[in-house]
Amino acid sequence: MSEASKTGNFITQIIDKDNETGKHGGKVLTRFPPEPNGYLHIGHAKSICLNFGIAERYQGQCNLRFDDTNPEKENVEFIDSIKKDVEWLGFEWADQPKYASDYFDQLFAYACKMIEEGTAYVCELNAEQMREYRGTLKEPGKNSPYRDRTPEENMALFLDMRDGKYADGEKVLRAKIDMASPNINLRDPIIYRIRHVHHHQTGDKWCVYPMYDFTHSLSDAIEGVTHSICTLEFQDHRPLYDWTLDTLGTFHPQQIEFARLNLNYTVTSKRKLKQLVDEGHVEAWDDPRMPTISGMRRRGFTPAAIRNFCERIGVTKSDSIVDFGMLEHAIREDLDAKANRAMAVLNPIKVTLTNYPEDKEEIFTLGNHPKNEEAGTREVPFSKYLYIDAADFEEVPPRKWKRLSLGTAVRLRGGYVITCDEAIKDADGNVVELLCSYDENTLGVNPEGYKPKGVIHWVSAKHAVDANVRLYDRLFSHEAPDAKHEDKTFLDFINPESMTVASNAKVEPSLAQAEPGVGYQFEREGYFCRDLKEDGMVFNRTVTLRDSWAKIEAKS
Incomplete structure (x- = not known):
């Protein structure tokens, strides 16, 4: 059993109560449902450890399911990287990886059922009009002029959408709920939109794709997920999750929200991580300064350290900021016990x-x-x-x-x-x-x-091996680079010393046989590993021997 599965929390208390009452006959089925539109980061690691750890705790099952409903931003590179990250952290998913696209036929049938029953309609408002009709947090929305079409009209239009007779954005399918609801997510949300784009799994079969909330709830139901665990930002979406399942009369998983991992000196928005890569601020998604799991792996972080870190920060329903030093401490602790010494x-x-x-x-x-x-x-x-x-x-x-x-x-x-x-x-x-x-x-x-x-x-000059040593540090110099700053963006806080290079380093000859990714303590210098991608003697500093940032913060 992994570290993440040993300690109880409010989620395990819910599951324990369910098992006591026989709610699911003792069955526990969770899922980890990443979108394949980027590389996983440290926040995803917490979710991975939680979902797979709970499945292990109860001798249940955890599915790896790709939420692949937006093919414009997805590709196979991201899918492969996600599989590798989950395996590297030490977890195994049940059966083969699953895809939301596996259920596109069934999801389309569910949408048709809603049209037939009068709980969905085709709408032709454009994006600007949609925002206007939606209302605000203080003011209710108003009904679309297309809301009262007959089921027959809606079905004909929806089939034409499927058959490619309309352009992207020309029409959408919306759930018919309540435009006056205080929860904006229930104001007739879009459940299908037109996208004429090739899909990495289904090819060109579809030009209409279901939206996340619709897909997520029904994918959980189709798979028989007992406990759908997600982060707090989906709490306001839970009424829509429940409405969809109740309206269609499917199996009804229980959605449970927990606080996401917020780490200081770090940005975990996929959009911003992609910007760092696209604009050349970092080398790639797996740059050792990135908070991605692949970047941390390349830097020399260990799966055990990340799992232990996720276990220590716990699972709560309250948002908080975790000190980056806690993660570094977990890395030092693990490497101190495991890493061989060298000079x-x-x-x-x-x-x-x-x-x-x-x-x-x-x-x-x-x-x-x-x-x-x-x-x-x-x-x-x-x-x-x-x-x-x-x-x-x-x-x-x-x-x-x-x-x-x-x-x-x-x-x-x-x-x-x-x-x-x-x-x-x-x-x-x-x-x-x-x-x-x-x-x-x-x-x-x-x-x-x-x-x-x-x-x-020291090293003997005659026997020394030339090496290129990269001294990595935190990517951002501000503890909250993602916060709102007057006249500044997160890019303004990139640490100019996040990577320095000791290009003339000399290492003892035993390190010529160092395996990429295996941690060493360079005595009196820190923990290092040979780079996983670069040829030759290139070493990355994983972490310093002591928390130098604690001194910096104490002075500031």
Whole structure:
């Protein structure tokens, strides 16, 4: 059972009560119904974990069903990415993936039944007139002049719509409910519209397509879904969901709403994510800075961490903002336990051990994980010429400096204690090489009298592997980029440092065999993984070792 299925919530309380009363004979059938018009994001992950987790909890079934009623914005790329994301998170759907388009014939028959019974009619108001007739939150709408057509007239027109005799937008089919209803969703909503467009599943069979609310409720009914779980924005749509099912006399699933995942420093609107991609602000939908599941996978986030995060934030009926740091904490926690350690120097500066023999090489055996002996060991070569990170040396060190400076000693991780004797500079005064001496009696021990300032990481220059390391950070610098800002849009808050590149990085040779997507802790640097798409030695920073943003926010 997944983490998401272990803890109860108000939804499981409803299901428990249903099971006690025998409402569905103990059956639990949920569904995850994404629209294939973009890549899934972290908000969808919460819904995936909830729907599939509940099915697991009750030994029930969860369907993966694509809501493919708008082929203009859909394609097979999105369908394939959604399947991959659900599987990667660790869930399996029942049978084959389902599509709303599987039910187009049946949905059309339901629409015809409504026409025959006088609960649907063909309307010819254009979009502007439709808005005018609809009314406002304070004022009721008014009836369409086409509302009182006979069932026979409506049926003839609807069949002509199906047969392609009208242009897009020329006519629609509307449910006949109540134009004075205080719920705008019940003011004769459109249930079918004309779209002359090729469909990725049904081809050119149809030129009329059902609307979401009509399709969703009836697809649930057709599949026998017991509990239709959706986010709070659909709460006002529930009366239409219920009206449709009651009017047609079908099986009636129960719609239950929960609060969606709102994460600070993040945008999850598909329209805005698409804008980021289309306008080149990011590389693609799977850019490691994107909040998409595929982007997080490429960055090195783990399925277990995302599932645990979704479990911890819980399921409620109250909207709230979740701190991005909670997600990062879940990632660190998971990777700290699982990721092997390795050494990588991101901003290298050369170190020459002046008293180490030119032709000598040694092999140090280092543990892969300090808390897990079963992770094994790796061999790390050592030689006269090394690289350390430039940030680990200061000519004039600040107070409490615990790294290398002139005349001080530090220990090399898993190796000797070295002392810096001289710093060589270029014509511009930049330190380009450090001349140091090592003590051959300090391998693995601290002889009396030695007080090295600290421990730093390193790689042997002769054996180092060149790497391109991408240091990813939050895509937005404002905690609420999606909120209304005077004279600004979410694009104005793109973090210019959301990606920096250490193009001259040097990594230990064991990383030449790193598998793409597998997490490593680069000691003292953070958690990284080899990129899933790029050829060669390209590593992505998954997350820092500590929450640096907490300090930034404390200062601001």
